[in-house]
Structure formats: C-alpha cells, structure tokens
Amino acid sequence: MVPLDTLNNFVTYDYLAVTKPDGSKRYVRSGSLTSLDNVIYYARFDAELNSTLPRGYIFPAAFKKIADNLIAHGVNVTTLEKSKTYSGEVFTVTKLEKASQAFQGHAIAKLDGTWKTSSKKFKKGDYVVDAAQPLANLIFYLLEPQSDDGLATWNFFDDYLEENNVGNQPVDFPIFKYFK
Numbered sequence: 001m002v003p004l005d006t007l008n009n010f011v012t013y014d015y016l017a018v019t020k021p022d023g024s025k026r027y028v029r030s031g032s033l034t035s036l037d038n039v040i041y042y043a044r045f046d047a048e049l050n051s052t053l054p055r056g057y058i059f060p061a062a063f064k065k066i067a068d069n070l071i072a073h074g075v076n077v078t079t080l081e082k083s084k085t086y087s088g089e090v091f092t093v094t095k096l097e098k099a100s101q102a103f104q105g106h107a108i109a110k111l112d113g114t115w116k117t118s119s120k121k122f123k124k125g126d127y128v129v130d131a132a133q134p135l136a137n138l139i140f141y142l143l144e145p146q147s148d149d150g151l152a153t154w155n156f157f158d159d160y161l162e163e164n165n166v167g168n169q170p171v172d173f174p175i176f177k178y179f180k
Contacts, residue, residue, distance in 0.1 A: 001042045010039040049146060054177035056130040057143050058086055058122050063174055066156060067127045070142065075135050080126050088178035090118040091145045092170045096161050106155050111145045113170070120176055145173045 014034040015027040058080075059066060067077045095112040131139055145152045157174065164171040 002044050002046050003040045003042050004044055005041070007039040007041050008037045010036045010041070012036060048148075051140075051144050051146065052089075052177075053136070053140050054088060054131060055179050056128060056132075056177075057139070058120075058129075058176045058178060059127050059174050061123070061125040061127065063127065063160075066151060066175075069151065069156070070129060070139070073135065073138060073142070075129060075139055076133050078128050078130070080122055080124050080128060083121060083123050085119055085121045086176065086178040087119045087180065088117075088176055089115050090120065090176055091115050091173040093145065093161060093166055093173050094170050096158065096166045098155075098158070109153055109155055109158055111152050111161075111173070113145070113173070118176075122176075143175050145175065 011033055012035075014030045014032045016030050017025050018028050019025055061079070070077050091111075091113050092115075093111050093113040097110045097112070098107040099109075100107075129139055129143070133139070141147050142150045144150055145157075147153060151157065152173075160174060161171055
C-alpha cells in the first residue's frame with residue numbers, strides 16, 4: 001500500500017482512552033465525530049510484480065479442493081474428457097516462506113520462483129478453468145502463485161510443496177497456465 005495525498009479536515013470518530021486492569025490502554029469509539037489534519041491516507045496499491053493473464057489454467061484431478069474452492073466462489077470449472085497436451089507456462093517454486101505469526105488461523109505463505117515456457121500433458125479428469133468467464137479477475141487472483149491473497153498465500157498448496165521437498169529442490173507449481 002502506498003499513500004494518497006495528505007488529507008486535511010478528515011472526519012472520523014473520536015476515541016477515548018480506557019485503562020485496562022493490567023495498566024495497558026485500549027481505545028473505545030465515543031460516538032462523536034472529530035476532524036483531523038495532515039492525515040496520511042493509505043488507499044492505493046502499487047504492484048510489486050506483474051503477471052500475464054492466461055486463457056486459462058489446468059491442474060491435476062488430485063487437487064479437488066482447489067476445484068471445490070473455485071466452484072464455491074462461482075467459478076466455472078470443467079474436467080478434461082480425454083488426455084491433452086497444452087502449451088503454456090509453469091511456475092517453478094524455489095522457496096516457500098511462511099509467516100512466523102498466524103493471521104486468521106493461517107501461516108501466510110509466500111512463494112518465490114521463476115516462470116518458464118512449457119508443454120505438459122494432462123489426463124482425462126484433470127480440471128480446466130477457462131478465464132473467458134465473468135469471474136476472470138478472481139480466477140487470476142486466486143490461482144497465480146505469487147498473488148498476495150490467492151490460494152497459495154492461504155496455504156492450499158503447502159502440503160504438496162512440502163511433500164515434494166521444496167526446501168531442498170525446485171518444485172513445479174501444480175497450476176499450469178495455458179494461452180491458447
């Protein structure tokens with residue numbers, strides 16, 4: 001997040017300091033309004049990296065919980081009727097870093113790695129998520145491995161990466177991007 005312009009005459013609730021029994025303070029909204037000057041207002045995001053929106057994504061049938069999560073979000077997910085080879089890109093994970101402090105019950109994950117052009121054969125029953133649908137932006141946000149709030153961030157792929165020994169060797173991310 002980056003700040004917008006400094007705001008003056010910023011209207012907000014007034015807060016009262018309350019001392020807790022242990023001596024620490026907490027703040028309680030009073031219900032009355034106050035006006036503040038020189039408020040640095042953080043309301044814009046600047047990208048730390050860019051990624052290319054693909055035509056769609058494909059992933060193995062073993063990742064049913066990913067398909068179920070996408071479907072719960074309203075995304076149209078289909079399965080392959082027969083084996084097929086796709087050309088696209090695969091993300092090779094070189095590092096899985098987890099936050100040391102839990103956030104909303106999760107150890108937020110961050111993946112580092114590189115993209116490479118690849119062809120890969122997928123089997124009948126594997127999942128296909130075509131991005132040509134109304135929730136394309138959501139699909140992109142959830143399935144990109146380095147998205148700041150995607151499924152990788154929320155630990156959906158940790159078990160797979162750890163089982164494949166990501167700490168000691170590069171591991172291909174199971175979500176494949178295709179462009180045609």
